[in-house]
Amino acid sequence: MKFDGQIIISILLAQFLVVRILRRFFDLPNRLPHWDKLLRWIWVPGVGLGIIDLLFNFRNDQLDEVYMLFVFVVVILVALALRDYRPARTVLLAVVPYTVYSAIELMLVVSDWKLGENYEDAFDASQGFTVIWMITFLLIARNQKKHLEKERLLREEEEQEKQRIATQNAELERLVAERTATLTKQTEELSQALTELKTMQTQLIQAEKMASLGELTAGIAHEIQNPLNFVTNFSDVSAELITELEEEKRKPTRNIDLETELLVDLKQNLQKITHHGQRAASIVKGMLEHSRASTGELQPTDINTLADEYLRLAYHGLRAKDKTFNATLYTNLYPELGQVNAISQDIGRVLLNLFTNAFYAVQKKKECVSDGYVPTVSVSTRRTEAGDVEVRVRDNGMGMPTTVKDKIFQPFFTTKPTGEGTGLGLSLSYDIVTKGHNGSLTVESQEGEYTEFTIRIPG
Template sequence: MNFNTSVLISIVPALLIVRGLRRFLDLPVRMPRFNALLNHIWVPGVVLMGLAYLFEWKSDQLDEFYIFIVLSIVVLVLIRLSFYRPARTLLLAVAPYTLYAAIELLIAVTGRDLLKEYDDVFETSQGFAFIWLFTFLFIARSQKKSLEAERLQREEEEKAKRLIEAQNAELERLVAERTSTLTQQTEELREALTELRTTQAQLIQAEKMASLGELTAGIAHEIQNPLNFVTNFSDVSAELITELDEERQKSERDPELEAELLEDLRQNLTKITFHGQRAASIVRGMLEHSRASSGERQPTDLNVLADEYLRLAYHGLRAKNKAFNATMNTDFDPNLGQIEAVSQDLGRVLLNLFTNAFYAVHKKQEAHPQDGYVPTVSVRTHRTAENTVEVHVRDNGAGIPEGMQQKIFQPFFTTKPTGEGTGLGLSLSYDIVTKGHGGTLTVESEEGTGTEFIITLPA
């Protein structure tokens, strides 16, 4: 074989080695400059062929020398890529064969007798170097696959991470928008709640004023009787004084007549005092009802309280409609005794129940004026075996439909037409009895027959 053919044949595996090295180690990415230089791996072979031709060298070792140069370049590349684990493994793979090639080339240059003498040893070493080379090539290939799998996994994780970050960013944006919307809605709800509370306070005040108006009308009618008595007895007393003065101016005075006039005058003054005190008592009750409750419980006689507010509620409705008349039945337990309660608050409850009862019978009377209907409101008190006291307020009005009975204690719910009720009277009464006094307020009603409210309080 001439020198041109031997070196030329060696260039082909060198190109294959470089091509495999590029693909395996990704040299265009990892070492672009070395990758460009490897494009000229054939240059040393051509140079060797030229030198051999010029100087007429023997061509026996030129191909071995060229392969050694290629292996040295490969080792240099692998050393530069020693940070890459498959490159380190390849370096271990080619190192024994490169060392063997160097020793063989050195011995061939210095003398061939040694190669012939130890031919078996060199062949064994060459076989071992090839086995070592291919073994570590497979190991490096496995390492690259493992690293490639890890890289793909990292890329997937990075991709998932970026996706999660993008989703988080979108979620944060949506949360920020939602938070802004909720904040705005919260402000709107807060403003609506403030307006609602203001309106509720106004309605409660209106209900109190309506209750006070009912009470005032009843008191005005009730107080008219003692005032009439005071006026009448005052007029009679003035006439008696005139008669007494005339009798005293006579020359012949009648002692018996004077004594009789004085006695009549004393009786009139006593009646004036009695009815004046009665009027003062009514005024005191009005003042106690109109002023805010102190919340202090005091011994309270429910019989007296119920009787007083029953008459006040009746006269309050009569003050609006002089033609209205109703029968009032009372059944007060004489053994009821006194209970600890806030009398002003319970008075408001009783006034509200009585007013509603008279309103119900009045409306039924207007609806059936010719059927002999007699409006009747009854109140009954008694002490139970469970050491509680009960107040029953019953009317024979139109009754409450069953579907509404569960709602009548709700705020702003009313069975009255628009403009005739705020829907707060029974709600406030329910709160006063249940929350203020630890009792119960229930209703029993049959449509067309009547309604009964039952107040139960701890004795």
């Protein structure tokens, strides 16, 4: 009896390949460590078959078929143990048909049944089908494993990302707790600072109002001088007329016509004294209304009267500071403007601010350009097609560049030197018109040529 070493070599090689493929494909050391240990002894059946070959002299192809059948049974058992793993179920589906075919074929060969010879073509076709079936589903299992591996890697990345996010969240919570304590303290400090800021804001607004009151007071002092001079002059003349009338009455022969004429002159003087006294009283009343805190109530207001009066008061206020300054004043007041619901004190402040700025602009230009330049400030009113009241204040002063025009209504922005302006006048005027009267305040200007402010209030 001769020992055939090729059988042992083929058996050992087959078991090595099967074990290697199974361990790698199914990750047996991690999924089925018990099976992984058993597969290390898969060479024992092969060696046993080799010994049987030596003792009983089987045909070599029979031993190969027996061992291959054994190998496929092992694969089936491993796949069944991993039936919850989708690629394992696919491998099971792949090898079962071929294993069944191999078992039937081996049984026919061992039993020397002639059925295999009679249906040799059918068996060959069946073998080919089972081989193709096995290869196809093994490829499918391989693709499934790759897909599952990608999903596993993706899950691992997601889990790592979750852990990283959890770590970051923990760190952020710690930082937030620290910052919360800090911010709580800062909030208390800011609250106190805000209270102080509001107090300062109120003081600044009051300072701006007092500044405008100062401008108004200077104009009033100059403007009220005229009616007071008239009152004084007509009082003196009236006193002379009374003296002359008394002398005429003491004469033996009285001149009735002269007495009548003196009485008429005296009455006219008293009327003029009353007129100019009322004019002085209205100026004082305007000053008091300007200095009084606004009630915030809209009342019928004569915009034409306000515009005309504050134009002259602003002009005389500047002349009270600079006796050499002169300017041309133009008024184009729409006679049928009527009264408008407005807060007269606030609109007066707006007009006074615009007029004061206009006279300041023409005065500065006059200092720079002396030849042929006539300082001019104008005010005009009209009714728009929409029924709104529009007031335009224009001067031919220094004008302003675009960069300045874009900032002109910002709080504390001023083009005046330090000490000559608070930077709140136009800002407060803008708030009065837009927020207090639901109107608009716009400006058009060309540097070196003119500036024109337009107030529009709903009628």
